[in-house]
Amino acid sequence: MAKVDSYTSTAKWLHWGMALLWLGAWCIGMLATHWREELNAQHELTFLHKAMASTLLFLVVARIAWRLTHPAPALPKKMSLTMKRGALVGHILLYVVALVGLPVSGWYWSSVADKQIMVAGLFVLPPLVAPDKDLYDLAKWVHTYTAWLCGALVGGHVLVALKHHFIDGDDVLTGMLPGNDARKA
Ligand code: HEM
Ligand code: HEM
Secondary structure, eight states: OOOOSSOOHHHHHHHHHHHHHHHHHHHHHHHHHHTHHHHOTTSHHHHHHHHHHHHHHHHHHHHHHHHHHSOOOOOOTTSOHHHHHHHHHHHHHIIIIIIIIHHHHHHHHHHHTTOOOEETTTEEOOOSSOOOGGGHHHHHHHHHHHHHHHHHHHHHHHHHHHHIIIIIOOSTTGGGSTTOOOOOO
16 A cells, blocks of 8 residues: 555544544543432433444444555654554554444443443444343443553553653654644654
8 A cells, every 4th residue: 555644634533533422432431330329310421421432333434444445654763663563553452442342342231231322312223132131240341341441541542642742742643633744754
């Protein structure tokens, strides 16, 4: 595939749109569970969490298809090979665990619990598997701990992006912003 020196504007829209949805869904999931009596007495936050998070299942298909046909720009030349490999592994983990695995685990949990998911509040997502009370605790455990793991993964991703900008002084962070069309170094 041809080398490119910037992300396409579609890739940037998908990155920031999904980042907002993801971070919003993560915070609402936490509030729904840990502030249940104060904020989620009628399951309104649970509904919102599921409505937002389930849209990621569709967006991620479009995003991966776009990414497979539109390569990312090369990382700055001054980065070591180890750092470049680390970035690649980190991005693959974000795709596989945070953007595919976590929503699928939520879909699985709601399916075994026999609870509906309204995608964006608009239509019902068909269940992934048949209801099964015996699998409820396992599904809850997997979704909860994957969510915590992903919180750490995304937190690390954001810190690394800030390090590139403020410590290394390169254009990795600005390269993901609108209107920055060529990676220089
Ligand atoms: C189809 C997608 C998803 C469904 C159906 C779903 C479902 C759920 C449900 C039912 C809860 C428990 C809420 C409650 O007890 O009131 C929950 C908790 C949570 N979810 Fe999701 N989820 C999905 C995707 C996601 C995604 C993409 C994220 C991250 C952005 C996420 C992060 C969380 C977090 C952080 C919690 C709280 C964990 C804790 O108890 O500490 N979920 N989810
Ligand atoms: C304030 C929050 C965020 C910042 C500052 C940020 C920053 C960045 C930057 C600068 C890049 C480009 C890296 C490069 O050029 O190699 C990037 C890529 C990426 N980000 Fe984020 N990000 C944020 C949130 C998120 C979230 C919440 C997710 C997903 C859960 C995410 C997933 C990804 C993925 C998968 C890539 C790789 C894109 C590709 O090359 O295909 N980001 N991010």
